[in-house]
Amino acid sequence: MVAIGGGSFGALMAFGGFAIGGLALGGLAIGGVAIGGGAAGLVAIGGAAVGYYACGGGAFGQYVYSAMESSPEAIRFFKEHFPWLPFFPP
Numbered sequence: 001m002v003a004i005g006g007g008s009f010g011a012l013m014a015f016g017g018f019a020i021g022g023l024a025l026g027g028l029a030i031g032g033v034a035i036g037g038g039a040a041g042l043v044a045i046g047g048a049a050v051g052y053y054a055c056g057g058g059a060f061g062q063y064v065y066s067a068m069e070s071s072p073e074a075i076r077f078f079k080e081h082f083p084w085l086p087f088f089p090p
Helices: 072-081
Strands: 003-005 007-008 013-045 048-055 058-060 064-065
Touching: 003 007, 048 072, 058 064, 064 072
Parallel strands: 003 013, 007 013, 013 048, 048 058, 048 064
Antiparallel strands: none
Protein backbone atom coordinates (compact mmCIF):
# COMPACT_ATOMS: atom_id res chain seq x y z
CA MET A 1 0.00 0.00 0.00
CA VAL A 2 2.71 2.51 0.98
CA ALA A 3 6.22 2.19 -0.39
CA ILE A 4 9.35 4.08 0.62
CA GLY A 5 12.74 3.68 -1.01
CA GLY A 6 14.97 4.40 -3.98
CA GLY A 7 12.62 2.70 -6.44
CA SER A 8 9.20 2.49 -4.83
CA PHE A 9 5.92 1.13 -6.19
CA GLY A 10 2.88 1.59 -3.95
CA ALA A 11 -0.84 1.24 -4.64
CA LEU A 12 -1.71 4.28 -2.53
CA MET A 13 1.52 6.19 -1.86
CA ALA A 14 5.11 5.97 -2.98
CA PHE A 15 8.07 8.04 -1.76
CA GLY A 16 11.52 7.71 -3.30
CA GLY A 17 13.92 8.54 -6.09
CA PHE A 18 11.70 6.75 -8.60
CA ALA A 19 8.14 6.55 -7.28
CA ILE A 20 5.00 5.04 -8.84
CA GLY A 21 1.72 5.20 -6.94
CA GLY A 22 -1.61 6.94 -6.42
CA LEU A 23 0.28 9.75 -4.65
CA ALA A 24 3.89 9.71 -5.81
CA LEU A 25 6.62 11.93 -4.37
CA GLY A 26 10.16 11.64 -5.68
CA GLY A 27 12.80 12.66 -8.15
CA LEU A 28 10.85 10.93 -10.93
CA ALA A 29 7.23 10.54 -9.84
CA ILE A 30 4.47 8.79 -11.78
CA GLY A 31 0.95 8.56 -10.39
CA GLY A 32 -2.51 10.05 -10.00
CA VAL A 33 -0.95 12.97 -8.13
CA ALA A 34 2.76 13.19 -8.90
CA ILE A 35 5.12 15.64 -7.22
CA GLY A 36 8.81 15.64 -8.11
CA GLY A 37 11.56 16.91 -10.36
CA GLY A 38 10.07 14.93 -13.22
CA ALA A 39 6.38 14.30 -12.62
CA ALA A 40 3.78 12.55 -14.78
CA GLY A 41 0.18 11.97 -13.75
CA LEU A 42 -3.38 13.24 -13.77
CA VAL A 43 -2.11 16.09 -11.57
CA ALA A 44 1.62 16.78 -11.94
CA ILE A 45 3.73 19.27 -10.01
CA GLY A 46 7.44 19.59 -10.64
CA GLY A 47 10.23 20.94 -12.78
CA ALA A 48 9.19 18.89 -15.79
CA ALA A 49 5.51 18.12 -15.19
CA VAL A 50 3.26 16.28 -17.64
CA GLY A 51 -0.40 15.83 -16.75
CA TYR A 52 -4.00 16.86 -17.27
CA TYR A 53 -3.32 19.57 -14.68
CA ALA A 54 0.38 20.45 -14.77
CA CYS A 55 2.36 22.99 -12.79
CA GLY A 56 6.09 23.52 -13.11
CA GLY A 57 8.95 25.21 -14.90
CA GLY A 58 8.50 23.09 -18.01
CA ALA A 59 4.92 21.85 -17.74
CA PHE A 60 2.84 20.23 -20.48
CA GLY A 61 -0.82 19.22 -20.39
CA GLN A 62 -4.42 20.27 -20.89
CA TYR A 63 -4.41 22.91 -18.13
CA VAL A 64 -0.93 24.28 -17.49
CA TYR A 65 0.69 26.77 -15.14
CA SER A 66 4.33 27.27 -16.11
CA ALA A 67 6.89 29.92 -16.96
CA MET A 68 5.58 30.05 -20.54
CA GLU A 69 1.85 29.52 -20.10
CA SER A 70 -0.78 30.08 -17.45
CA SER A 71 -4.26 28.70 -17.92
CA PRO A 72 -6.99 30.31 -15.76
CA GLU A 73 -8.43 26.82 -15.10
CA ALA A 74 -5.02 25.58 -13.89
CA ILE A 75 -4.62 28.57 -11.58
CA ARG A 76 -8.10 28.00 -10.11
CA PHE A 77 -7.45 24.27 -9.65
CA PHE A 78 -4.07 24.63 -7.97
CA LYS A 79 -5.21 27.51 -5.71
CA GLU A 80 -8.18 25.43 -4.57
CA HIS A 81 -6.53 22.03 -4.12
CA PHE A 82 -2.91 22.96 -3.37
CA PRO A 83 -3.06 26.24 -1.39
CA TRP A 84 0.39 25.59 0.09
CA LEU A 85 2.11 26.16 -3.27
CA PRO A 86 4.15 29.37 -2.82
CA PHE A 87 3.47 30.98 -6.20
CA PHE A 88 -0.31 31.32 -5.89
CA PRO A 89 -1.27 34.30 -3.74
CA PRO A 90 -4.44 33.83 -1.63
